Amino acid sequence: MSDVVVPEGGFWPAPEIPQPNIYPMEWRVETEKLAAIYEKSKRMVWNPADLPWDLLDPGDFTAEQRLGIMYWFSVLANFDASGPAVFARATIQAFEKHEEDPVRKCFFSITRDEMNHEECCQRTIARLWPGGPLDWQPSTDLERAAHNNIGWLYHNGGRYWNGYNAAVGKYSLAVLFTSFMMGEMAASTLFRGMASGTEHPLFSDMFHKIGRDESRHLQICMTILENEWPGLTDDVRGLITRQLRAGFVFLSMILWEPPEGFWELPPYFLHNHRVLMDHAREGGLGVLSYEEQADNWRLAMARVRAIVERWGIEFPAIPELDIDGVNVDVIDPEDIIPVF
Numbered sequence: 001m002s003d004v005v006v007p008e009g010g011f012w013p014a015p016e017i018p019q020p021n022i023y024p025m026e027w028r029v030e031t032e033k034l035a036a037i038y039e040k041s042k043r044m045v046w047n048p049a050d051l052p053w054d055l056l057d058p059g060d061f062t063a064e065q066r067l068g069i070m071y072w073f074s075v076l077a078n079f080d081a082s083g084p085a086v087f088a089r090a091t092i093q094a095f096e097k098h099e100e101d102p103v104r105k106c107f108f109s110i111t112r113d114e115m116n117h118e119e120c121c122q123r124t125i126a127r128l129w130p131g132g133p134l135d136w137q138p139s140t141d142l143e144r145a146a147h148n149n150i151g152w153l154y155h156n157g158g159r160y161w162n163g164y165n166a167a168v169g170k171y172s173l174a175v176l177f178t179s180f181m182m183g184e185m186a187a188s189t190l191f192r193g194m195a196s197g198t199e200h201p202l203f204s205d206m207f208h209k210i211g212r213d214e215s216r217h218l219q220i221c222m223t224i225l226e227n228e229w230p231g232l233t234d235d236v237r238g239l240i241t242r243q244l245r246a247g248f249v250f251l252s253m254i255l256w257e258p259p260e261g262f263w264e265l266p267p268y269f270l271h272n273h274r275v276l277m278d279h280a281r282e283g284g285l286g287v288l289s290y291e292e293q294a295d296n297w298r299l300a301m302a303r304v305r306a307i308v309e310r311w312g313i314e315f316p317a318i319p320e321l322d323i324d325g326v327n328v329d330v331i332d333p334e335d336i337i338p339v340f
């Protein structure tokens with residue numbers, strides 16, 4: 001009975017699996033460097049629950065400062081807390097397109113890390129403003145302003161998500177990852193700035209750890225792009241230029257202030273946003289000043305520019321920061337890919 005059955009005329013070939021599909025299973029490794037980064041990501045994992053939360057005493061802050069800090073984390077969550085879903089979808093896509101195994105694993109590790117970043121938003125808000133971001137009843141004008149602004153912010157987050165879902169299947173890795181790279185550059189810049197600006201030991205610890213993750217994400221993006229960029233066509237280069245502008249417009253909400261061109265916001269939004277950010281700043285969160293934010297953002301853009309121009313990709317004009325380049329007109333939600 002230990003003999004196998006060999007049919008007369010030979011084995012029947014299994015049907016070809018229509019693609020895209022996650023089957024057949026295989027574990028191809030082409031980029032050893034990515035495999036090494038994935039190993040490193042597993043060793044560097046940290047647990048947000050183990051941060052020194054006891055040090056975050058709501059009684060150490062005024063009500064306005066608590067509201068301001070909750071507001072900042074609610075704004076951050078528009079970006080960082082979309083990370084798990086955005087990268088989970090990118091991970092599935094990478095499986096369906098049979099990207100090499102380390103690419104899929106690195107996407108998964110970013111998903112894992114972003115879940116931790118989301119948890120930091122969640123835990124901070126739960127501690128300082130129970131029910132936040134939106135499930136609470138405001139009772140002062142400042143509180144109503146915060147609640148209303150957060151509602152508008154997430155309206156735009158929802159538009160981004162719809163656009164991303166429509167776009168993610170359409171674009172090659174080169175296009176997706178140039179945008180992701182910009183997001184990671186923005187994120188690592190933001191958290192480096194905040195880590196040096198904050199006066200609070202819990203936030204300092206948190207921002208250092210998140211910043212380290214974001215630098216690794218940037219490394220992943222760069223390694224993937226080094227593989228993908230050499231095959232770019234001019235069409236794709238133009239698309240990337242457009243998406244870099246879209247990335248600037250989208251990410252400015254957390255790095256600096258929202259520019260014209262995408263955000264659907266009521267006319268009072270920006271004024272109230274500034275008031276709330278000032279309260280967060282006074283609470284010692286480490287929010288940089290308007291000018292420091294602009295300098296930081298300009299520096300991050302210059303880094304992205306230097307990287308993409310090496311591959312013949314033109315940089316968009318960012319008049320808001322006095323950066324010259326190619327003019328890009330209206331931004332649609334589908335142009336916006338980047339995430340933290």
Ligand SMILES: [Fe+2]
Nearest residue numbers: 187214217340
């Ligand atoms: Fe990230």
Ligand SMILES: [Fe+2]
Nearest residue numbers: 080114117340
């Ligand atoms: Fe993140």
